[in-house]
Amino acid sequence: MIKAINHEVVFLTEFFPKVDGIMKAGIVGLPNVGKSTLFNALTSSKGAQAANYPFCTIEPNEGIVPVPDPRLTRITKFIVPQKVIPSALTLVDIAGIVKGASEGEGMGNKFLTHIREVDAILQVVRCFEDPDVIHVAGKVDPLSDIEIIEIELMLADLQTLDGALSKAERSAKGGDKEAKDRVEAIKKSLEHLKADKPLRTLKLPENEVKAISAFGLMTAKQVLYVANVDETDLEGKSPMVQKVRDFAKKVGAEVVPVCAKLEAEIAELDPADRAEMMASAGITEPSLAVLARAAYKALGYQSYFTAGEKEVRAWAVPVGATAPQAAGVIHTDFEKGFIRAEVYTLADLEQFKTEKDIRSAGKLKIVGKEYIMQDGDICHFLFN
Secondary structure, eight states, rough: OOOOSSSEEGGGSSSOOOSSOOEEEEESSTTTTTTHHHHHTTOOOOOOOOOSSOOOSSSSSEEEOOOOOOHHHHTTSOOSSSEOOEEEEEEOOOOOOOTTTGGTTTTTHHHHHHHHHHEEEEEEEEEETTTTTTOSSSSSOOOHHHHHHHHHOOOOOOOHHHHHHHHHHHHHHOOHHHHHHHHHHHHHHHHHTTOOOOGOOOOOOOOOOHGGGGGGGGGGGGEEEEOOOOOOOOOSSSSSHHHHHHEEEEEEETTEEHHHHHHHHHHHSSSHHHHHHHHHOOSSSOOHHHHHHHHHTTTTTEEEEOSSSEEEEEEEEEEOHHHHHHHHHHOOOHHHHHHEEEEEHHHHHHHHSHHHHHHTOOOOEEEETTTTTTTTOOEEEEEE
């Protein structure tokens, strides 16, 4: 498990996921905003495009998406491996949510359950006009779309917490310490939600965060806004996207503009044709690469690397993970028998060219169990 966070009060979103868990982000939004098109592009799915009507995705589709990292290429200039493996995350395509979903409208409760099972939310917001693609609300208004989703998730969290309070209170009367923490956390969370504030903005003592962490509260999850733009607005400079940016800035979230239609077309092409199409569109890399990295960050992860002749590989660990926990991502035995780690940086490798010369220059760090992993560390683990 992750080492305890050092400060007494934390945001719910700062409670680390399990080191050995699978990073999972859910793609959500109103019907017909481009969720499934984006999912297909991200996962290079070549299946039929979703039909132009709500609830075409009945069960959530899942796909594994590599997280592009240019540092891998830089490492392989000095350590030539048989293969290169980037880190990855799991994406879940969750069917469209509509107003009233928390009360069962559409396929509401079923889809809300799927959101509880992801670690972060990628909310696709439509930022383009197209008379051929109907909008469930009858007009394109990205801030209204965001508000509808947020309200439905807050209402669902209210229902969850209301239902859990009486049970927690009964357990607390019996002297259960964790139940007492749970009661306090539930009451504070209910008060926060009733003030129309999502739980990701609530600070609680760490023991109270732990006490309600199993509820899968949806508004406690970090959100990344994906502005689905028109092909004429690839940089997201339209007034609609700017409104989303202004809103996201207020709530401490990020925005990534993506033309899902264009990205889906690019994903279908062979590498040579893909490069030609990107060049004609004036882009140097697919926007999906930017989105994958942003989602990775939203999940609270960073990368460290292992590098040898067999493979150069990126491994995902939560920010704040210790060296033994990072070793445990490779294999649980590495964490259990951890002795020490040898760590150097990409800058060291680029300066001294080989691990041997890094060691000779005294730049190879020997770290123990208390070492906190840094983004980009290149490591060898020694274990019993």
